[in-house]
Amino acid sequence: MKQNDYPEVNLSAWSKVGEGGNGTTYENPAYPDMLLKLNNAHSNQLEPVKQEFDRSVAVSRLGLPTPAMYQIVRVGDAYASLSERIRDKKSLSRICHDEPQRTEEMARLLARLGRQLADTPCDTSYFPNRKEQALQAVDSARILNKKTRAKIRAYIETLPDSTGCSHGDFQPGNVILSGGQCYWIDLGRFAYGAPLFDIGHLYMVCQVYAPMKQVQDIFHMSLEQFHRFWDAFATEYTGSEDHARFDRLAGKHAAIDVLLRPIFQKPSFLEKIFLDIYAIKLVRQYFAD
Numbered sequence: 668m669k670q671n672d673y674p675e676v677n678l679s680a681w682s683k684v685g686e687g688g689n690g691t692t693y694e695n696p697a698y699p700d701m702l703l704k705l706n707n708a709h710s711n712q713l714e715p716v717k718q719e720f721d722r723s724v725a726v727s728r729l730g731l732p733t734p735a736m737y738q739i740v741r742v743g744d745a746y747a748s749l750s751e752r753i754r755d756k757k758s759l760s761r762i763c764h765d766e767p768q769r770t771e772e773m774a775r776l777l778a779r780l781g782r783q784l785a786d787t788p789c790d791t792s793y794f795p796n797r798k799e800q801a802l803q804a805v806d807s808a809r810i811l812n813k814k815t816r817a818k819i820r821a822y823i824e825t826l827p828d829s830t831g832c833s834h835g836d837f838q839p840g841n842v843i844l845s846g847g848q849c850y851w852i853d854l855g856r857f858a859y860g861a862p863l864f865d866i867g868h869l870y871m872v873c874q875v876y877a878p879m880k881q882v883q884d885i886f887h888m889s890l891e892q893f894h895r896f897w898d899a900f901a902t903e904y905t906g907s908e909d910h911a912r913f914d915r916l917a918g919k920h921a922a923i924d925v926l927l928r929p930i931f932q933k934p935s936f937l938e939k940i941f942l943d944i945y946a947i948k949l950v951r952q953y954f955a956d
Contacts, residue, residue: 675741687840688885689853702752710932711745719855720748725793726857732850753850759839764887774899777839785831789859797833797860798826804926810943818954826861833858837865838872840886856931867920873897875921922949
């Protein structure tokens with residue numbers, strides 16, 4: 668399909684109803700069962716929008732609950748997607764904000780969902796291999812010296828060749844809850860691989876990025892809530908209140924998670940500096956021994 672074949676939408680007829688780290692969602696009273704999602708500027712061109720659209724459709728074929736995808740549209744020079752509007756939905760992070768006493772409950776729910784996700788056989792003929800992506804990221808990372816690169820590669824090679832599902836942006840903003848049903852959203856990085864890749868991303872959000880006000884605003888959660896969320900998640904996931912070893916593994920994968928980011932989308936100059944700073948810090952912390 669040619670670029671001009673996608674219908675154009677006038678955004679002035681739509682009202683903003685949500686905003687997250689990846690983009691903004693809009694509603695239109697003329698289409699009450701639809702949401703329009705416009706990605707942030709670095710990923711609102713046709714290729715990334717189509718990738719997320721197609722992967723969302725493929726995820727639903729795996730039997731995992733996700734809002735139905737309807738159409739790709741043009742919004743000026745950008746592209747957006749139209750999807751099913753889930754009524755009376757809230758993300759797990761929004762529930763944590765609105766009902767802080769449920770923070771631990773939402774963390775335990777995400778832990779159970781994460782296990783179910785990892786236990787779901789993925790379509791390995793369509794989705795990418797997260798382990799291969801991680802090795803590619805390590806090989807491409809100019810901030811790594813030869814010795815450190817070899818050390819991280821050796822660690823990644825020890826990971827099991829899992830064919831279970833991996834979300835890629837595993838965090839409480841990417842699960843929505845409506846009427847007791849959970850739905851996965853923002854599926855552009857979906858792949859297959861060891862669950863520690865997802866856990867490392869969640870650790871990055873809850874422990875490394877959490878002190879940043881911008882991150883707290885995106886997730887509607889305080890630093891104290893992020894820490895409570897991680898503690899309850901790790902306790903549920905491991906079945907033990909002593910999860911220090913699990914935290915250490917999660918930290919290793921947080922370092923890998925930062926290295927993976929350019930594989931998913933090319934960062935801007937300033938984003939690259941930001942990511943490099945965090946990558947150097949985490950690699951020194953978790954791969955120095």
